[in-house]
Amino acid sequence: MNCFMFPGQPLMVSQAFPDDPDFDAISELTRERAFLDLSALSWTKGTPTDSVKLQVYGVAMSLWHARKLGREKVRPAIVAGHSMGIYPALALCGCVSEEDILELTYRAGSCMARMGEKREYALGCVTGLTLEPLMAIAESNGVHLANYNTSRHFLLSGEKGDIANAAAEALENGAFTANTFPCDAPLHTPLMEEVATPLREIFSGYRYAEPLIPIMNHIDQDVLSASEIPDFLIRELCEPVYWEQTYRALHAAGATRFFEVGAGDSLKKYNRWIQHEMA
Amino acid sequence: MSDQLMENIKQMIIDSLRIEGMSPADIETDAPLFGEGLGLDSIDALQLVVAMEKDFGAVVPDAATGTKVFRSVRSMAEYISENGK
Structure with missing residues (x-):
């Protein structure tokens, strides 16, 4: 099928x-x-x-x-x-x-x-971390989990500075990669x-x-x-x-x-x- | 590093990434795996991290190490020789 x-x-x-x-x-x-x-x-x-x-x-x-x-x-x-x-x-x-x-x-x-036009937004692709620690990082930085792609592949969405902070914290906590990308809006x-x-x-x-x-x-x-x-x-x-x-x-x-x-x-x-x- | 280890690593790459229509002989030992080489990305890298630990007992702890390890099959073999079980 x-x-x-x-x-x-x-x-x-x-x-x-x-x-x-x-x-x-x-x-x-x-x-x-x-x-x-x-x-x-x-x-x-x-x-x-x-x-x-x-x-x-x-x-x-x-x-x-x-x-x-x-x-x-x-x-x-x-x-x-x-x-x-x-x-x-x-x-x-x-x-x-x-x-x-x-x-x-x-x-x-x-x-x-x-x-x-009012605020700068970004997306953050995080690989390697499981949901629980990433959820805590998202909450502490005021960003959202936008994509639950697999048990270890997630997308964060929010304001640009907050996403940068969350990505840095994810790396400090064992994420394998945490890349950020600019976007127009806090999708999802x-x-x-x-x-x-x-x-x-x-x-x-x-x-x-x-x-x-x-x-x-x-x-x-x-x-x-x-x-x-x-x-x-x-x-x-x-x-x-x-x-x-x-x-x-x-x-x-x-x-x-x-x-x-x-x-x-x-x-x-x-x-x-x-x-x-x-x- | 033995030719057998190189062969095993190439087979691990093919199996773990489910690359269809490719044999170990098609992967050059010194060719880059990312970018213009096999064209792998961060999703593939994490898959290789898991496979390397499972098949060879070699742990890649972070992306900075991964960037060096996954440069080529030869660099993977060097890392496994030094860190594998």
């Missing part, structure tokens, strides 16, 4: 651009609806932030990858998204069109970027409620069809219905991603082959770690 997993926002542009008609088509849609020239990675209108650029780039690459797998006759029986991976997952499952999801990504990203934390109202207006402005393929959500591992999608898109920005639970639930649901549909291979590597612990 095939599962398509859609990764969240990449932290950097990490792959060469393909030379095929599907990429050309996705590039054209991206230019028209999200104002990003993918090949040059430059905006055709306005100057949104680098985080918005990475979000649009990530969704575009997932849409291209999904088309590529479709051409290879690889079909999923179930789908899941990590973080903003829910956006291209919705397009694959027929809930919204590719062009609408590119536009939604651009609009939502631009909305979230307004938070970054309750702090995102600050922009919930304008985000809700954006998300409720699209019509969502029932998924043609079951989509397992990454918060409580339920299958999404069309009517739940707008609320889930808000909720998933305000709550953590529980990837380990999601992978285990997908596995329990019968998924045996996992395809990472997008830029990078982090989800495959998280799955490898989880499988190692399940063995």
Whole structure:
């Protein structure tokens, strides 16, 4: 049983651009609806932030990858998204069109970027520590656990200075790595409620069809219905991603082959770690 | 360091990282494992830390040590020879 997993926002542009008609088509849609020239990675209108650029780039690459797998006759029986991976997952499952999801990504990203005009935010990737000590470090530094990827791979989210302090403390307490990355907004934390109202207006402005393929959500591992999608898109920005639970639930649901549909291979590597612990 | 140890380390890398379609002969002993080499990242590094401890009894305590140890298969072998059980 095939599962398509859609990764969240990449932290950097990490792959060469393909030379095929599907990429050309996705590039054209991206230019028209999200104002990003993918090949040059430059905006055709306005100057949104680098985080918005990475979000649009990530969704575009997932849409291209999904088309590529479709051409290879690889079909999923179930789908899941990590973080903003829910956006291209919705397009694959027929809930919204590719062009609408590119536009939604651009609009939502631009909305979230307004938070970054008031404060500086960052993400902190921490590997090696278990949950309990990292939770204590997060609490003592006023930051949030944003991704529970495996038993030893977590993402922190919060204000830039606090994230830097938490990362330093994590290293002092035995973390193997603790890397920080700037971002526009404190993703996957309750702090995102600050922009919930304008985000809700954006998300409720699209019509969502029932998924043609079951989509397992990454918060409580339920299958999404069309009517739940707008609320889930808000909720998933305000709550953590529980990837380990999601992978285990997908596995329990019968998924045996996992395809990472997008830029990078982090989800495959998280799955490898989880499988190692399940063995 | 013996050729057998190098071979065992290469096999450990392939097994622990589940690299498909690669044999120990495909991994150069002195090639960098990260970046332009095998292209490994911090998720892979932690997986190698666990595998090295399990297979060779060599503990890599932190990322600074890991940066030196995981430079190449040869540096891994040197570390295992000095710190393994």
